Amino acid sequence: EPEVTQTPSHQVTQMGQEVILRCVPISNHLYFYWYRQILGQKVEFLVSFYNNEISEKSEIFDDQFSVERPDGSNFTLKIRSTKLEDSAMYFCASLSGGVSYEQYFGPGTRLTVT
Amino acid sequence: AQSVTQPDIHITVSEGASLELRCNYSYGATPYLFWYVQSPGQGLQLLLKYFSGDTLVQGIKGFEAEFKRSQSSFNLRKPSVHWSDAAEYFCAEGYSTLTFGKGTMLLVSP
Numbered sequence: 001e002p003e004v005t006q007t008p009s010h011q012v013t014q015m016g017q018e019v020i021l022r023c024v025p026i027s028n029h030l031y032f033y034w035y036r037q038i039l040g041q042k043v044e045f046l047v048s049f050y051n052n053e054i055s056e057k058s059e060i061f062d063d064q065f066s067v068e069r070p071d072g073s074n075f076t077l078k079i080r081s082t083k084l085e086d087s088a089m090y091f092c093a094s095l096s097g098g099v100s101y102e103q104y105f106g107p108g109t110r111l112t113v114t
Numbered sequence: 115a116q117s118v119t120q121p122d123i124h125i126t127v128s129e130g131a132s133l134e135l136r137c138n139y140s141y142g143a144t145p146y147l148f149w150y151v152q153s154p155g156q157g158l159q160l161l162l163k164y165f166s167g168d169t170l171v172q173g174i175k176g177f178e179a180e181f182k183r184s185q186s187s188f189n190l191r192k193p194s195v196h197w198s199d200a201a202e203y204f205c206a207e208g209y210s211t212l213t214f215g216k217g218t219m220l221l222v223s224p
Contacts, residue, residue: 004157031210043158043204043214056211091157095210101146101165103212107157 002026004106006092012112016081021109023075023092029104030097032075034067036060036088037108043091049075082113116140118207120215127195128223135190135218137205147188148206149179152217158204164188175199197222 005024013019025032034046047057049067064080075094079086089110093103117140127133139145146165150158162173169181179190188205200222205215 033211035212042216043206043212045211045213048211058211093158101209102148102160102163104160105150105158 002104004092004094004104006090006106006109008109009107010110010112012114013082015084015113019079019082019111021077021079021090021092021111023077023106024073025075025092025094026096026104027073028096029094031055031095032067032069033093033095033103034077035091035093035105037091038085038088046077046090079111082111084113087111087113116207116213118205118213118215120203120205120218122218123216124219124221126221126223129197130194133190133192133195133199133220135203135205135220137188137190137215138186139188139205139207140186145188145207146209147179147181148208148212149173149177149188149190150204150206150214151175151201152204153201161190161203195220195222197224 007022032049035043037043045058047061048055066078068076089108091108092106095103119138148163149161151161152158161177162171164171164181172178177192181188202217202219204217206212
């Protein structure tokens with residue numbers, strides 16, 4: 001069964017450093033998402049991406065965040081200058097765009113900012 | 115704004131007993147509703163979804179959920195819980211972007 005993959009599974013970085021979280025969505029999917037889950041809290045939407053551009057973003061997704069689909073397979077989330085409060089589990093998801101409206105989630109990347 | 119409420123933070127159920135996890139949504143029009151399960155250290159796995167039609171939907175692992183518009187609810191049920199069902203369960207709503215509830219942690223006692 002096709003699945004969404006994410007790398008790395010765990011990333012530790014120092015405050016102020018840039019991080020790039022990588023995702024490989026399901027190959028024939030058209031819509032891509034990033035969500036985050038701060039420890040003990042609910043999963044929150046960050047951004048959606050379609051047709052090589054951001055289609056929607058939340059208040060959380062400020063100027064320090066960016067997304068890119070550099071090569072037609074990978075989907076990346078970049079945090080330019082990490083803060084302690086960016087520590088969270090980051091989930092990538094993809095959606096086929098058909099009638100199922102089912103988002104398939106990756107296993108997540110746990111980001112720890114020290 | 116859309117919101118999803120899961121009133122129970124933790125629920126403990128004996129193995130073999132029935133289970134009901136509550137979920138209420140706020141969006142007034144026909145909602146797109148989902149239940150996801152998250153095992154420790156794992157991602158989110160879709161259990162079931164409701165878009166329209168039959169208000170009782172069947173999912174994987176023996177789970178079902180019933181959409182009740184009058185109560186704005188989409189409660190998840192399972193007739194007999196197994197120890198492997200211990201996990202966190204999230205209700206979500208959305209057409210494209212998903213709004214999640216805070217989750218209910220299910221503990222299964224022997």
